[in-house]
Amino acid sequence: MAKNKEYVAGRKHKTGVFDIVNYLVFIIIGLIILIPIWKVVSDSFNSVGVYKFQLWPKKPTLDGYKAIISTSKLYRPFVNSVVTTILGTLLGLVMSTLGGYVLSQYDMPGRNGMAYFLLFTMIFSGGMIPEYLVMKQLHLVNNMWILVIKHGMNVYNLVLMRNFFEGIPGSLFEAAKIDGCSPMGIFFRIVLPLSKAALASIGLMFAVTVWNDYSTVQIYITNRDQVNFQYILRVLVMDGDTPVTQYSVSQNTLFYSAIVCAILPFMALYPFLQKYFVKGVNIGAVKE
């Protein structure tokens, strides 16, 4: 989305009734989205149980967060989440750049075969139960590394990466070849440095997927030492399985603090990285 090309439909008009109504509607839409999130944040500091339309904590307290930091049942899954997200993202990036680069080499023998080999997995899959049985044989059941392994490969992201590589001008590769650069050299010295933006956006997609994953844990993991934070949040809020903490914090304050912890990492990064989040979609979808 090149900014200079962007046409602003209303630019030629004076501010009229239309614009005022438009802004008002969008202020309301913005509030509908923000109020639930704000209410969660506000109630996570709220020590008094007032749950009406009140958007500021009465008697603010940090006990909810202190309880999470000090209870191993709660902070351990958080650490698991951080570790699996980092490793899953790295593995995902390695796999999709390797695969994407190979698929972008049109003159390579066997390229079509490899492409079909990957694309077939987007059409047909074994399904939940055969996957479970395979993972069981690989000793990945009840093991948090399942989160890394399961998300370390994503054909869709691999294709996005290939699309990006295809956009790199071929003359750069020619020049490097003439200078005696090997295919691996081209990959590391030319392709990767040029792909920082794509790596950032695809890396973010992997990170969000792994961090937010709940169903994999629900299916594969029953051991409480191995679960991630999404799972523990679910157990906490839905099953009311509240661990004993040394703080006399109300159940709801603890719930809302846990929700904030679950969204905090991405909410903190999001305003700064928004363009990379959005770019990922456009690499794939708008390429005509």
Added chain:
Amino acid sequence: MFLPVFIYVLIIYYWPMLGVRYSFYDYTLKKIEFVGLKHFQKMFSDAEFWKAFTNTLVLSVTKLLITTFTSVIVSVFINEMVNLFAKKVLQTVIYLPHFMSWTVTAAIFTLFLSTSSTGFVNETLKSWGVIKESIDFMHELHLWRPVYYLVNIWKETGWGTVIFLATLAGINPELYEAADIDGATRLQKIWFVTVPELANTIIIVLILNLAKVLNLFESVFVMYNNRVFAVSDVVSTFIYRKTFMTAIPNYGYTTAVGLFKSLVGCFLVLICNWASKKVRGRGII
């Protein structure tokens, strides 16, 4: 260089495909025994399965149509915003819920909609005098689906606008200038220039997502409960329950259900691929 990817894909994707043979076996903890098409006969005469199957289609397709519709409306009007800073801020806000997990979303709305004295929505409505008695949004058969759709609208409308806004940014400004010369009003320009330009993108988005309608799992799983199974149970949650929440699971039966789902999904992908080639000249895969 392809070797690591090859081995990885082979193990993660192709090995489980061999497992679909268990659809023709009785597979319990005690025995594995060939039973032919028994599981498929059982499945096709299982009312609970058909309920799940129709629920999947109804929930998925309705959700897709509603969120696409709201996304189109929102992006058309975002496109009309003159102030670029306001536009940027608004986009940042409406994309936000997409990055929250379904677990978080479900936790927030379950807490907000709860009937206890801590439920934000019921307490607010009561204090404003709108309702007298708390409404049990999550457990009423006729309310669960509307709540599910509304939560989906809240979460995904904003992100859905990304692709439409990209299309709108590419509209040839001359079209608007020509409309100006013809004396078109703002609304006329939206209706006669902007919306037709979006038509192709709308069709593509619908096609792309239609291929995935059977994949509904996490969003339903985190929001449903045993009192609303009749309107919320989908194929994947059915498979999950019959396998992991049954005392003596028969992996054979649930594998058969999974195989059926995969085959219908495969069929859908191929149809959508064909449709996509017709519409925009290239497939989705």
